[in-house]
Structures are given as structure tokens and as C-alpha cells.
Amino acid sequence: MNRIISLILFSSICSLNSMAQDDSTFIKTIYNIALSEGKAHEDLRSLCKDIGSRLTGSAEAMMAIEWGKLKMENYGFDTVYLQEIMVPHWERGTKEVGWIKHNTGQLIKTNMLALGGSIGTMGVLSGDLIEFKSIEELKSSSRDLVQGKIVFLNQPMDEQQINTFKAYGGCYPIRGNGAVEGARLGAKAVIIRSLGLPIDAHPHTGSMHYEENVEKIPAAAISTKDAEFLSNLLEKGPCEFVMEMDCRSYPDVASYNVIGELTGMETPDQIITFGGHLDSWDTGEGAHDDGAGIIHSLEAMRILKLLEYEPKNTLRLVFFMNEENGNNGGKNYAKWVSDNGEKQIAALESDRGGFAPRGFHVDGNDSQVQFLQQFEKYFTPYDLHIFEKGYGGVDINPLKNYYPEIPLFGFVPDSQRYFDFHHAPSDVFENVNKRELELGCASIASFLYLLDKSL
Amino acid sequence: MNRIISLILFSSICSLNSMAQDDSTFIKTIYNIALSEGKAHEDLRSLCKDIGSRLTGSAEAMMAIEWGKLKMENYGFDTVYLQEIMVPHWERGTKEVGWIKHNTGQLIKTNMLALGGSIGTMGVLSGDLIEFKSIEELKSSSRDLVQGKIVFLNQPMDEQQINTFKAYGGCYPIRGNGAVEGARLGAKAVIIRSLGLPIDAHPHTGSMHYEENVEKIPAAAISTKDAEFLSNLLEKGPCEFVMEMDCRSYPDVASYNVIGELTGMETPDQIITFGGHLDSWDTGEGAHDDGAGIIHSLEAMRILKLLEYEPKNTLRLVFFMNEENGNNGGKNYAKWVSDNGEKQIAALESDRGGFAPRGFHVDGNDSQVQFLQQFEKYFTPYDLHIFEKGYGGVDINPLKNYYPEIPLFGFVPDSQRYFDFHHAPSDVFENVNKRELELGCASIASFLYLLDKSL
Numbered sequence: 001m002n003r004i005i006s007l008i009l010f011s012s013i014c015s016l017n018s019m020a021q022d023d024s025t026f027i028k029t030i031y032n033i034a035l036s037e038g039k040a041h042e043d044l045r046s047l048c049k050d051i052g053s054r055l056t057g058s059a060e061a062m063m064a065i066e067w068g069k070l071k072m073e074n075y076g077f078d079t080v081y082l083q084e085i086m087v088p089h090w091e092r093g094t095k096e097v098g099w100i101k102h103n104t105g106q107l108i109k110t111n112m113l114a115l116g117g118s119i120g121t122m123g124v125l126s127g128d129l130i131e132f133k134s135i136e137e138l139k140s141s142s143r144d145l146v147q148g149k150i151v152f153l154n155q156p157m158d159e160q161q162i163n164t165f166k167a168y169g170g171c172y173p174i175r176g177n178g179a180v181e182g183a184r185l186g187a188k189a190v191i192i193r194s195l196g197l198p199i200d201a202h203p204h205t206g207s208m209h210y211e212e213n214v215e216k217i218p219a220a221a222i223s224t225k226d227a228e229f230l231s232n233l234l235e236k237g238p239c240e241f242v243m244e245m246d247c248r249s250y251p252d253v254a255s256y257n258v259i260g261e262l263t264g265m266e267t268p269d270q271i272i273t274f275g276g277h278l279d280s281w282d283t284g285e286g287a288h289d290d291g292a293g294i295i296h297s298l299e300a301m302r303i304l305k306l307l308e309y310e311p312k313n314t315l316r317l318v319f320f321m322n323e324e325n326g327n328n329g330g331k332n333y334a335k336w337v338s339d340n341g342e343k344q345i346a347a348l349e350s351d352r353g354g355f356a357p358r359g360f361h362v363d364g365n366d367s368q369v370q371f372l373q374q375f376e377k378y379f380t381p382y383d384l385h386i387f388e389k390g391y392g393g394v395d396i397n398p399l400k401n402y403y404p405e406i407p408l409f410g411f412v413p414d415s416q417r418y419f420d421f422h423h424a425p426s427d428v429f430e431n432v433n434k435r436e437l438e439l440g441c442a443s444i445a446s447f448l449y450l451l452d453k454s455l
Numbered sequence: 456m457n458r459i460i461s462l463i464l465f466s467s468i469c470s471l472n473s474m475a476q477d478d479s480t481f482i483k484t485i486y487n488i489a490l491s492e493g494k495a496h497e498d499l500r501s502l503c504k505d506i507g508s509r510l511t512g513s514a515e516a517m518m519a520i521e522w523g524k525l526k527m528e529n530y531g532f533d534t535v536y537l538q539e540i541m542v543p544h545w546e547r548g549t550k551e552v553g554w555i556k557h558n559t560g561q562l563i564k565t566n567m568l569a570l571g572g573s574i575g576t577m578g579v580l581s582g583d584l585i586e587f588k589s590i591e592e593l594k595s596s597s598r599d600l601v602q603g604k605i606v607f608l609n610q611p612m613d614e615q616q617i618n619t620f621k622a623y624g625g626c627y628p629i630r631g632n633g634a635v636e637g638a639r640l641g642a643k644a645v646i647i648r649s650l651g652l653p654i655d656a657h658p659h660t661g662s663m664h665y666e667e668n669v670e671k672i673p674a675a676a677i678s679t680k681d682a683e684f685l686s687n688l689l690e691k692g693p694c695e696f697v698m699e700m701d702c703r704s705y706p707d708v709a710s711y712n713v714i715g716e717l718t719g720m721e722t723p724d725q726i727i728t729f730g731g732h733l734d735s736w737d738t739g740e741g742a743h744d745d746g747a748g749i750i751h752s753l754e755a756m757r758i759l760k761l762l763e764y765e766p767k768n769t770l771r772l773v774f775f776m777n778e779e780n781g782n783n784g785g786k787n788y789a790k791w792v793s794d795n796g797e798k799q800i801a802a803l804e805s806d807r808g809g810f811a812p813r814g815f816h817v818d819g820n821d822s823q824v825q826f827l828q829q830f831e832k833y834f835t836p837y838d839l840h841i842f843e844k845g846y847g848g849v850d851i852n853p854l855k856n857y858y859p860e861i862p863l864f865g866f867v868p869d870s871q872r873y874f875d876f877h878h879a880p881s882d883v884f885e886n887v888n889k890r891e892l893e894l895g896c897a898s899i900a901s902f903l904y905l906l907d908k909s910l
Contacts (some may be wrong), residue, residue: 031617032615036615159490356871379646383617385838433872436872441869
């Protein structure tokens with residue numbers, strides 16, 4: 001080999017090695033800060049306990065916006081501002097009860113939660129139950145069988161799926177479409193088996209939808225334990241269900257995405273959007289969903305700022321509003337940045353809980369998957385090992401409509417415990433482990449650093 | 456290439472592929488059974504709630520032996536028997552209190568646990584406190600400073616270690632050797648900061664030792680929160696510590712390792728030993744330590760039996776007794792099998808909690824590491840990714856003395872939460888997640904299957 005070329009190659013390799021070493025050292029510093037001088041656990045406590053659950057339209061959601069803006073200002077981010085959006089306002093009300101009425105006359109009270117967006121029952125509603133094991137089974141039934149009854153959709157999540165999000169996806173239609181499909185066949189109401197993996201007494205709420213020209217009927221979830229119990233009863237003979245809910249929707253209200261930036265030093269017009277969603281369901285405290293994602297991204301930017309990292313591109317942290325029941329935060333953000341002619345270059349979301357980090361997904365093409373995979377080596381010391389094609393996140397997903405070419409990254413924590421807590425009263429601060437949360441923050445800060453340097 | 460060689464190669468590759476497929480299918484079946492028809496969670500509940508904590512010498516330890524033997528018999532293992540050993544008998548007693556006495560006279564009660572094996576205080580014991588940050592700092596101090604005082608060893612676990620077992624290892628000397636090193640310099644007693652990562656109110660007990668010709672002094676652990684509080688107080692001025700403990704040791708008693716086998720069909724004289732330890736500390740319920748390891752290995756063999764797997768070699772499940780304070784189960788087992796002229800070919804232990812599986816370690820040479828790494832591909836669908844050199848386990852470790860050539864494997868679950876619970880009152884059934892436990896059982900059953908086929 002020509003000696004000069006050898007030298008150049010050698011010096012490039014040295015330089016690459018020393019760059020890689022610098023990167024590894026910087027990343028180690030990030031992890032050390034997150035684990036030893038982190039604010040994550042206290043910030044999550046504050047969000048969960050000083051604010052609480054944060055459904056759009058609630059006082060808590062408004063307070064969370066103020067909380068988020070103040071946090072970003074206090075951590076000294078360059079630019080902090082709000083983006084106004086309109087959001088749904090639905091309230092659970094004060095009445096929410098459901099009984100199984102056995103044909104012997106025995107009443108068994110259930111643990112029940114209205115699904116988000118459901119109409120109320122306008123007083124006490126009762127009817128004979130008819131059970132289906134999936135939305136397809138309901139759809140292929142007939143008006144003769146369903147008319148005037150309360151549909152019970154009892155599809156368990158598939159526990160054999162190792163990735164619990166796949167099991168969740170398989171059951172989502174009973175919650176999302178149950179009321180519409182029930183109403184098409186004349187049902188009075190629909191109750192579903194909660195979308196949760198353990199057999200326990202917590203019901204799990206979540207979004208449902210109605211369709212124009214299909215009658216709106218009430219929809220609620222009972223706990224998995226109650227669903228098993230009810231299904232066993234129904235095998236032996238008919239049962240009624242008696243329920244009352246006074247949940248209702250109010251006119252849409254103004255709300256806000258909360259935005260903070262570290263301005264890029266080289267190409268400030270190139271923007272990397274990242275964050276989680278500030279709203280949560282009204283049960284529990286939205287600790288894993290998505291308090292963890294909010295804190296992951298807040299702490300990540302705090303650490304980068306603390307280390308006086310000067311990003312090449314602009315890092316824009318967004319606390320999205322309204323992921324849970326409309327995604328108006330994500331949709332409006334995407335349209336707004338596009339209308340403003342912004343140059344978005346990548347996006348990252350954390351919305352899968354505050355568990356031990358496993359890696360990152362990318363929603364993108366093959367070369368974007370390869371781009372992601374070059375980061376894996378930096379994360380091996382921290383036990384991250386999943387670097388593959390997958391999903392970004394609900395909030396950042398609408399960016400695809402305007403920037404189809406950019407990669408959307410999703411943070412992947414361990415998924416085994418997520419559906420113990422998701423949308424349930426048990427999604428509280430105490431069920432988030434401090435170290436697992438901190439490791440997530442460090443993983444995201446490190447990822448942002450590598451991403452920013454590489455784009 | 457010669458056409459015949461091509462054909463032979465092609466057929467070998469096909470055969471290898473189909474073997475690999477068969478193995479993958481079998482492993483998927485193992486995981487499905489563990490997740491859908493598993494007995495693990497109920498068996499752990501029974502061990503934790505019907506028995507409870509299981510320190511050697513206690514009635515519970517004896518009941519756990521009966522429990523284990525009955526489980527193995529009921530699951531239809533070929534041979535079930537007990538191996539008698541002698542074990543220590545230490546009891547916590549009924550008095551266990553400690554106060555910080557500030558120089559203003561104010562008394563602050565601490566959360567304190569005697570360390571296992573400690574002598575009692577023979578009534579109330581009090582003395583001025585002297586703080587050290589490590590065992591080295593104590594050792595390099597002088598009799599003038601320490602004489603007549605109560606030594607306070609306040610070394611925090613290093614939270615920046617990603618593998619929490621390394622952080623634990625770094626602090627172990629303050630617990631294991633604190634009393635000896637304190638006594639050498641004339642201390643009256645020693646209290647240590649609990650070996651736990653979170654700052655909380657739970658003290659963590661664990662083994663300590665005395666040396667011949669060094670005075671025995673009482674040793675106890677206070678919670679990390681109390682340790683932080685006390686250290687802050689000591690910065691401002693001197694404090695006393697007042698304590699009473701009536702823990703004591705009794706003569707050794709007979710106990711048992713519980714053993715069950717599936718007899719090998721081809722080479723029954725070749726034995727693969729695997730298991731966990733049945734004893735636990737007397738606080739909490741020994742749910743992660745090592746109820747999880749007991750259940751992992753019990754359920755693994757139950758599933759292999761259920762699937763009518765006919766092992767090539769003999770699979771021998773051992774519930775070891777006395778890992779926590781003497782390891783007499785492990786030591787005697789190793790000697791006994793060697794004395795019997797048995798051909799041990801490999802061993803596997805699970806003693807790092809019931810958390811989401813990450814992989815397996817091997818304590819062995821380079822070719823044994825390579826041997827382990829060939830299994831990784833089978834576990835990728837289940838998110839296991841650590842297949843490297845490491846530690847086997849305390850119970851199987853003495854096999855090295857008699858069979859230095861065999862590989863000792865250690866199951867590696869996620870380590871982030873282990874030292875929240877380890878040896879603390881919080882190590883209870885409720886803090887073990889059902890799915891995480893089940894995935895551990897399936898991982899171990901699959902590993903045993905691959906190991907047996909390959910040896």
C-alpha cells in the first residue's frame with residue numbers, strides 16, 4: 001500500500017477511534033449524572049403528586065402545562081414557549097357502577113371504568129348480556145341475537161407474545177370499535193374485558209370512538225378478574241348487567257403543547273423533535289404513561305445543557321398534549337411546523353413506560369435502520385440491545401404526513417410490566433423504579449447526542 | 456465443487472437447519488407453557504406465604520424441605536430424595552432496637568437489623584460513634600481513635616455501576632469483615648449502612664463473620680436513609696449510638712438439600728446439576744432471594760417433564776440449603792458427589808432474582824464461553840442478549856474444587872431492582888412480577904434443553 005495512503009488511513013482510524021472514545025466518555029458522563037445527580041425521580045414525583053392525572057380539559061392538565069413550562073425555564077433551555085391547540089373535554093362524572101345480575105337474582109358488583117369518550121347511561125341501564133371473544137366474532141353475529149342486549153367483549157391479551165405491545169395491539173379493536181360494532185347490531189351498551197395482562201381487580205380505561213350515523217351507546221371496561229368471573233357465569237346460564245355512568249363530553253377547550261429548545265450552533269434551522277405526552281388518563285397518576293416519557297426527555301435535555309453540550313442542530317423538546325384521546329397535540333404540531341416551513345430532520349419519542357432500557361426502534365427505511373444500528377455499540381455497556389425497525393410514537397407519527405423521509409425513533413424499555421399499569425389506577429409514581437427511570441433518561445440523552453452529531 | 460460433496464454439504468445444512476427449527480419450535484412451546492399454563496407464580500406464592508422466610512435452623516426451613524420434596528414428587532420427577540447436611544442455627548431473638556443519641560440529648564430511633572451471625576449486646580450497649588467510609592479507611596485508623604467506640608461503616612453502593620452486583624461486591628467487606636476489623640481496633644460494636652441502592656427506610660441484613668482470636672462484637676445494619684441522616688449529624692458534632700439485640704447462635708442442626716432427577720436416557724451417569732437455594736434470610740419472604748431461583752428451576756423441570764422430554768444426561772435439580780450463612784449445602788453437595796465418584800458435566804444456578812431475563816453467564820474457559828454463545832440465537836426472540844464469561848452461583852461454586860474442568864452457568868436476569876429488595880423486609884411475593892418470573896422459568900428450561908442436547 002502506498003505509504004501516504006497508509007498514513008492517511010491510519011490517522012483516520014486513530015481519529016475515528018479517538019472520536020469513538022470521546023463519545024463513549026461523554027456517554028459515560030451522561031449516565032453518571034443521571035444515576036448520581038439526577039432530577040428525574042423527584043421531577044416525576046412532582047408531576048404525579050403535585051399535579052396528578054392530566055386528562056385534557058381538566059384543571060390538572062392546565063397545571064401540568066404551567067409545571068412543564070416552569071421546569072424548562074428553570075433548567076435554562078434557550079427558548080420556551082407554548083403552542084395553542086384545541087382538545088376534547090370529557091369528564092368521568094361522579095357515577096360509575098356496574099353489577100352482574102345472576103338469574104338467581106344475586107348481584108355482584110364489578111370494578112368498572114367508563115371508556116374515555118363514552119356517553120353516560122342517562123340513569124340506570126340494564127340488559128341481558130351477550131359475550132363475544134373478539135370484534136370479528138361480534139361483527140359476524142346478527143341483529144336478532146344482539147338487539148337490545150349489552151355486549152360483553154371478552155378477548156384476553158395474548159400472554160404468549162413476548163412483546164406485550166403486540167398483545168395489546170391484538171385486543172385494541174374491542175376497546176376502540178366495540179361501541180360502534182355493538183350499536184350497528186342494536187346493542188344497548190358494551191362492556192369490555194380490560195386491556196391488561198394480569199388477572200387482577202384493576203379496570204383499565206382508554207380511548208374509544210363513535211362514528212357518524214351509528215347510534216352512540218355507553219362503553220365501559222371491567223377488570224380482567226371480573227371478566228373471567230362473568231364469562232364463567234355466562235357458561236352456566238344467562239346474566240344481566242346493570243350499570244350507571246354519568247360521564248359526558250363538553251365542548252373542546254384550548255390547551256397547549258409545551259416546547260423548549262437548545263438552539264443548534266451549526267445548523268439551527270435543522271430541528272430534531274423529541275418528547276413524550278403530558279396528558280394522561282384520569283385514573284392513577286399517568287406515571288408510566290407518559291410521565292416517564294416526559295421526564296426521560298426533560299432530564300435528557302437538562303443533562304445535555306448541564307454538560308454545556310452545544311448541539312449542531314436545534315434540539316426541540318415537546319411535551320405533547322392530548323395523545324390519549326385525539327392526538328391533537330401531535331397532529332397540530334406536525335401541521336404547524338410544516339406550515340412554518342421548518343426543516344425537521346428526525347424525531348424521537350418515549351411513550352412505553354419507565355422500565356429498564358432495551359434499545360431504540362426506528363420507523364424508517366433500510367438505510368435509516370442501518371443508521372440506527374451504528375449506535376448500538378455505544379449502548380452495549382448499558383445493556384441496550386434492541387436496535388431495529390419498529391414504531392416511533394403516536395405524538396411524532398403525524399410528522400410522516402409532512403416529512404415522509406425523516407426517521408422516527410421510539411425508545412424501547414422492557415415491556416413486560418407495562419400492561420400491569422397502563423390506563424389503570426395502579427399507574428402511580430410508586431410503581432416507577434428510580435434506577436430504571438434514570439437509565440432511561442441517560443439512554444435518551446446519549447441517543448440525542450449521537451443523533452445530533454450524526455445529522 | 457464436486458457434485459457429491461455439494462450434495463452432502465447441502466443435506467448437512469438442511470439437516471442443521473431443520474434441527475435448529477425443531478429446537479426453536481420446542482423452545483417456543485416451553486415459553487408458551489410457562490406463560491399460559493405456568494405453575495410458577497402460584498408455587499412462589501405458596502413458598503412465600505404458606506412457608507415464609509426460611510433461615511436454617513427455623514421451623515420454616517424444615518417445612519420448606521418438606522414442601523420442596525412434595526412438589527418434586529407431585530410433579531412426577533424420577534427420583535426424589537434428601538441429602539443430610541449440618542447447618543448453623545442463629546436466631547434474631549425478640550429485641551432489636553437502635554437509637555442515635557444526639558449531643559443535645561435528642562433520641563432518634565433507627566430502622567436496624569442485626570447482621571446474621573452476630574452476637575447480641577447482652578443488655579443495652581451504648582458508645583460514641585466513629586464513622587468510616589470503607590473497610591480500608593477503618594483498617595488504616597488507629598486503636599486510639601476507635602477503642603471503646605461504636606464503628607459506623609457508611610459506604611454507599613456505587614450507583615454508577617450498571618451491573619448492580621458489582622456495586623454490591625464493592626461494599627460487601629463492610630458487612631462481611633466490619634466486626635472483625637472494628638474489634639481489632641477495640642470497637643464495642645459495629646453498625647453498617649445497609650447494602651441497598653435506594654435511599655429508603657428498609658434495613659438489609661446479610662452474613663457477617665468472626666475470626667478466631669479476635670473479640671466478637673455485635674454487628675447490625677441501619678437503613679440507607681438512617682445512614683445518610685446519621686452521617687449528616689456526625690458532620691455537625693459527635694453522637695452516641697444506643698442499641699439492644701438479643702440475637703444468638705445455637706448448636707448446628709441437621710438439615711437437607713432437596714434433590715429430584717430426570718434420569719438420562721443415553722448417558723444417565725453424566726449429571727447436569729441445577730437449582731437455587733431454599734434457605735433465605737429471616738426478614739421478608741425470600742421471594743427474589745432465592746424463592747425465584749427455586750421456582751425457576753422447579754418449573755423448568757416440570758415443563759420438560761410435561762413435554763415428555765427424555766434427557767440424554769441426568770438432569771438433577773437441587774434445592775440447596777444454607778447458601779445465606781455458610782453454604783454448607785453447596786459445599787457438602789460437591790464433596791458428596793465427588794466422593795460418590797459421580798460424573799458431573801455442567802451446573803447451572805439461578806440466584807439473582809425473578810426479574811426479566813437478560814441471558815446467561817459462564818464461569819469457564821474460552822471454549823466454554825464459545826459453547827455458551829452458540830445458544831444465543833435461540834434466545835433472541837425472547838430478548839435475552841447477555842451470553843458471556845461471568846459467575847455461576849454460590850451453591851454450585853464448590854463443584855469447582857472437585858470438577859475444575861466443568862462449566863458453571865449463572866442465569867442473568869435484569870439487575871436494576873435486585874438491591875431494592877435483597878435481604879430486606881420488602882423481599883416479598885408481591886414484589887415479584889408474574890410474567891418476569893415465568894419468562895425466567897422458560898429461559899432456564901430452554902437452556903437446560905439446549906445444554907443437555909449439546910453435552
